[in-house]
Amino acid sequence: MGLQAYTGPGWLLTKAEQLINWGRSRSPWPLPYGTACCGIEMMCALAASYDMARFGAERPSFSPRQADVLIEAGTITKKMVPVLRRIYDQMAEPKWVIAMGACACTGGVFRTYSTHQGISDVIPVDVYIPGCPPRPEGLLYALLKLMDKIQKDHPLRKQVVEALGG
């Protein structure tokens, strides 16, 4: 017989991965980081008639240890950059980031000495939402996109490959 080539992850591993991905995508607890007017739209998305809680994105926790999705809603000034980085570092893996609004994505209209031009060079961003500010539907759409992204993740395969020394 001899050694057989490693052909794929196998049934058990993929099913376990699907289950984990399902759990993670159905319960993305947000960390609301509203620094400007986008924060108002984010609150609106959490409240009645838009209700982000339908997707399990409930219990907005202001402690970064307990959150999964950092919703960065608003302008990031240069003084805010280290704070944002620190908050992101304090979050537990796996973690995701939604950059909400033109300011978070690119700096927006604030092309000034005090504003950081987009948060993507401070923390890795998963989903960008354009708009100034984007409507709550925009945030919901971004959340659904993020859930799709989580579904495509391979949480166990990475660890198996690392354990095999790959």
Place this chain on the structure above:
Amino acid sequence: MDNWVIALIKVVFIWTWTLLIATLMTWVERRGSAMMQDRLGPNRAGPFGLFQPLADGIKLFTKEDIIPEKAHKILFSLGPILFALPAFSAYAVIPFGDKLIVNGKEIILQVADVNVGFLYVVALGAMAVYGIVLGGWGSNNKYSILGGLRSTAQLISYEVPFGLSLLAVVLVYGTFSLREISLVQQGTFLGFLPNWGIFKQPLGFILFIVTAYAEANRVPFDLPEAESEIVAGYHTEYGSMRLGLYLFGEYVNMYTLAALMVTLYFGAWHLPYIDMSKFLGPVSYGIASFLVFFLKTAFFLWLFVWVRWTVPRFRYDQVMGLGWKALIPLALVNLFITALCIQLTV
């Protein structure tokens, strides 16, 4: 040998049942709060969002387990365990039904009929505060310490009226055993009322329910984790399943306290004016008593959610004022009146 097997089945049953109800309660709480805020609440995971607790559990279990660098490692890991363990074991002495007769063998629907059942529940309820204080202290975080200390201050203001209101119940029934208290609540009181504890202890019940909310750290007494004041209170630094144990233990505590309310004040498994054991077979009577008991408990579980979205949080000094200036004198008056009535009638 048979008794061992029966005891084991009862233990396993009540464990899984308690955990199942606590899990479902997280869903009820989220859907209930959504209902009161004109939202829908989680409805995407499974039918009506019923699998939402499962998704949360999977997520919490597979999340990175962080112990902060400056935290006290042992106390930090001990906190959630000390909180959840008393919560999980407190249900042992509370009945969940009357009795089941299978093959001529009588099975009491209670894990252990301890003759000091009361003291056991009160002692374990007070133990939970160690989990909060140690977790808050071990986190080495200012918000956590504030949350933990608030919890101790809250404990000394509600635990005395809690104990005094239970003591009045003991005076009425003359026993500490929760099964015996349940059994004597059959029949009618003064000829027209159900023979339930609430009609003998109306003031005692109000004192008990107020202090029970404080015991479970529920709104309006959720000072240890007041999220608008001190981030997340004692569990600010906790993530992953350690946080899960804290959140879950709270719901298990709620279930235990709701069952205690039913046992002491709402006639346990007895229906008002109807004696189920007269016209039901031995097995169906056992199941019916279990269901009646559970339905009553479910109402009080719902009351926890109801109150949460009705009453705003008390301020720190208001809780102390309420405990020391209102609840303790009232509890003493209640105890005195109860003792006087019993002395005059016996």
